[in-house]
Amino acid sequence: MHTKVHNYDITLDWPMLNAINSIERFDSRWEIIMKRESQNLEQLKHLGSIRSVAASARIKGVYINESGTIELLKKKNPYILKNNQEKEIIGYYETHKNILESYSELNISEYNIKKFHKNIFKYSEEEYLKRGNYSQVRNSSINQAPKTHSRKGFRTTIPTFTTENLMQELMSWYQAKSIVHPLVRIAVFTYSFLSVKPFEKGSHRTARLLSVLLLLQSKYRWIQYVSFDHEIEIRETEYRRILSQCQEEEGGDINSWIIFFLDVLKNLQQHLMQKLRSAGTLTKLTTKQKSVLLYIETHPGCKSGEIAAKLFIANSTAKRLLKELSDKKLIERRGRGAGCNYIIS
16 A cells, blocks of 8 residues: 655555554553553663663764763763763753653644754854754765764755755644554654754754654653664664665655664564563562672673672672573673673673
């Protein structure tokens, strides 16, 4: 079945319908799951936010792990930081947090989109004149990929007046009543936003925030307990390749992007259930086991000696606890000998 959604031709084929059905089946059970797992969700929400912020920074080529992010967020006055990248990390965290806390009150509008972008860069003097303003130069949507990734760009809109018009058109389309499934609408909105790439810097970050906001407003509230950014980081090469391929397609065929977007959501649902199962196992752990697990959660890649020193336990005790957690499949061991380190499964 073929249909027109915004400016694109969509084929509602079996892969797409099956992906939507899978996501909806999970969503239909979410209220029950949420009541059953309420004691674990706040912790998951916090960890998901930290993971999102760290992943967003790494996508930009700034290496920082979750523990480094936690330490950075303790800074009381971000304005005095000398590193603009650190200022942007804090701005992204605050914007992400605001969306999770106030999504029901935030309208999807040009005003709020510009406000989100401005808040990402609120502490950065370097971006003072650009934050919250549409780009004044022609954009290449993938020109800021980290050095380890391909820098192949895809076609985007010309700047200023045309960008303004296309953003108004996108807002009008999304705000209008529609019988199109909300997941398809959100995927199309995200793709359109990335194609316009309205900001000279920060459009991809803003797009990820908007995806989360739109999902929350469409009642997919489980999204706040996982990290959308982290899933994009893991699949960044695929993400950029599909965006580029869709832009090169004649006639505006973006089916592969929609399938990718839906698959990201399916993976996040699976990760969430794994986390909840692990959280259930946590209730059976000893206090020391929980302390070690939490340390690894916030310090991925840590070693047994570091864990022993930071938690004030003997090396032999740390190794025993690590083996017990590994046997329960709650952590994974990487490397051998002096290079051996641990991450959450």
